[in-house]
Amino acid sequence: MLTKRSFKDLPLEGKKVLVRVDYNVPLDKEGNVTDDSRIKASFPTLQFLLEKKAKVILIAHLGRPKGQINAKYSLKPVVEPLKKLLNVPVSFAENCVGPTATDAVGQLKPGEVLLLENLRFHSEEEKAKADFGKELAKLADFFVQDAFGAVHRAHASTTLIPQHLESGAGDLLQKELEFLTKVRSNxxxxxxxxxxxxxxxxxxxxxxxxxxxxxxxxxxxxxxxxxxxxxxxxxxxxxxxxxxxxxxxxxxxxxxxxxxxxxxxxxxxxxxxxxxxxxxxxxxxxxxxxxxxxxxxxxxxxxxxxxxxxxxxxxxxxxxxxxxxxxxxxxxxxxxxxxxxxxxxxxxxxxxxxxxxxxxxxxxxxxxxxxxxxxxxxxxxxxxxxxxxxxxxxxxxxx
Structure with a gap:
């Protein structure tokens, strides 16, 4: 089987951990999440990190805003379902890089979660610009890849962050690879x-x-x-x-x-x-x-x-x-x-x-x-x- 280092093999206790999740979820006209299965799929990874008293920083994309800020594609509606799922404080930062993100990370306490705004509000994400990958990596001590729905894209958040941070595969990503490898090979x-x-x-x-x-x-x-x-x-x-x-x-x-x-x-x-x-x-x-x-x-x-x-x-x-x-x-x-x-x-x-x-x-x-x-x-x-x-x-x- 295709085995990648598990995030559980990293010394995450009390550390700042950047997690790439797949929260590309459907929203209704009022901006409510209509299907939270992708949010629920990230639960085992996040639960493990919270038990380790990590400071959890989530990055994701939603829709195709084409490198422009567009309220229609904000990740803010994900905050409430995430709070309900995890039963811990979840804060939101209106940018994924720059002072807004850095300040929000600075206020994060162990065992809390911060969701950053849509990566694709920056064209550098899909263009996989080196500086953007470095900016994201600066926010944390470790990186966990758990967005299986995005790993077939060579974007900054999928391919560049592991160049700067010790990284591992999250629970969902490992499960996806395990089952699909069985189908493909055995x-x-x-x-x-x-x-x-x-x-x-x-x-x-x-x-x-x-x-x-x-x-x-x-x-x-x-x-x-x-x-x-x-x-x-x-x-x-x-x-x-x-x-x-x-x-x-x-x-x-x-x-x-x-x-x-x-x-x-x-x-x-x-x-x-x-x-x-x-x-x-x-x-x-x-x-x-x-x-x-x-x-x-x-x-x-x-x-x-x-x-x-x-x-x-x-x-x-x-x-x-x-x-x-x-x-x-x-x-x-x-x-x-x-x-x-x-x-x-x-x-x-x-x-x-x-x-x-x-x-x-x-x-x-x-x-x-x-x-x-x-x-x-x-x-x-x-x-x-x-x-x-x-x-x-x-x-x-x-x-």
Whole structure:
């Protein structure tokens, strides 16, 4: 396994500890956090530091403010949920560098937490400017990387701080690497991957990589229509990436050569207008008539994949089977969520890889049953592709 030095191996007692967390959380119009799972995911690391009476300084980003100060992307709304979670004083500084940050750190007492304002209010963060990394490092004695959702980006807070401070991987980062390494390098078989979502082009690398490890692969969501087109099946007005059709043909061919069971939807829920849910109807087979578009998989597809899911000992799922946010179009995705949860409850490994699939298991009410839910969609896919994650590479190896 890819082992990096654990933050628990550092002498953190009473020290100032800078922690890169992933608090890129959704907010409603009033600026309230609508999903605090990423905040909760940082709890084990923060709890350990607070027990050590460390002075905890948190840095994070939210949204894409493009190097400009923008109140819409302030991290201030995270303070209240963080206080509730940790049950200790949490203060907030309106800058992450400069006198504002330095003064706030100076007032921090052992066993307290300080959250600094959005790193991306400074363009130097995403440009990975050396001076900005040095400025951040000056705030503390040690650095803990715990933002798995950001380690695939080569930014100042992910790659430069470890050049100036003794560093270690936080609890969440270690867990992410442990479960994803198992999926990538040592899955208990049969190994099933379920891929969905909008675009084949976003997942070319991960499909290539999975063809070397999976026993079965189910492709749903809008991705499936490009694969069906590659097989010469009618896709109507469904979203098809013409530029990816040849790639899909090569995947189908290689899967056959490698004796991989590659499954595509056997039927669909279709509409002419996505807004008019009452007009939705099921197809008899995998063909979609002209002027209609697919929005979900149908019951024949659920029946097709059920035995494959039930027999799997390792499952990786990234991407929904349809437009599950709309109740009428959610059944295919909800069926998958329920079935993979049963596999996890039977003691097998089910890893849900970030993004919409996480929302799907929550909507299905089975999030607590899943073996591991990754906090980083992009990072988990890049890791499974075999890419090096810059924020992980920057950390020292375990002794």
């Amino acid at each position: 899955p208990t078989r049969p190994f099933l991957a379920i891929l969905g979502g909008a675009k084949v082009s976003d997942k070319i690398g991960v499909v290539e990589s999975l063809l070397n490890t999976v026993d079965s692969l189910f492709i749903g969501g809008a991705m499936a229509y490009t694969f069906l087109k590659a097989k010469g099946i009618e896709t109507g007005e469904s979203r098809v990436e013409e530029e990816s059709v040849e790639f899909c043909k090569s995947v189908l061919k290689r899967a056959q050569e490698k004796n991989i069971s590659l499954l595509l939807p056997a039927d669909h829920l279709i509409v002419q207008d996505i807004e008019k849910t009452e007009q939705a109807k099921l197809t008899d087979n995998e063909n979609i008539p002209s002027a209609w578009k697919g929005v979900d998989t149908g019951p024949k597809t659920s029946a097709l994949i059920q035995p494959i899911i039930s027999q799997a000992k390792t499952i990786f799922w990234n991407g929904p089977a349809g437009i599950f946010e709309v109740e009428t179009y959610s059944k295919g995705t909800m069926d998958i969520a329920q079935k993979v949860a049963q596999v996890a409850k039977a003691g097998h490994t089910v890893v849900v890889g970030g993004g919409d699939s996480v929302s799907a298991v929550k909507k299905a009410g089975v999030a607590n049953d899943i073996t591991f839910i990754s906090t980083g969609g992009g990072a988990s896919l890049e890791f499974l592709e075999g890419k090096e994650l810059p924020g992980v590479v920057a950390l020292p190896d375990a002794n």
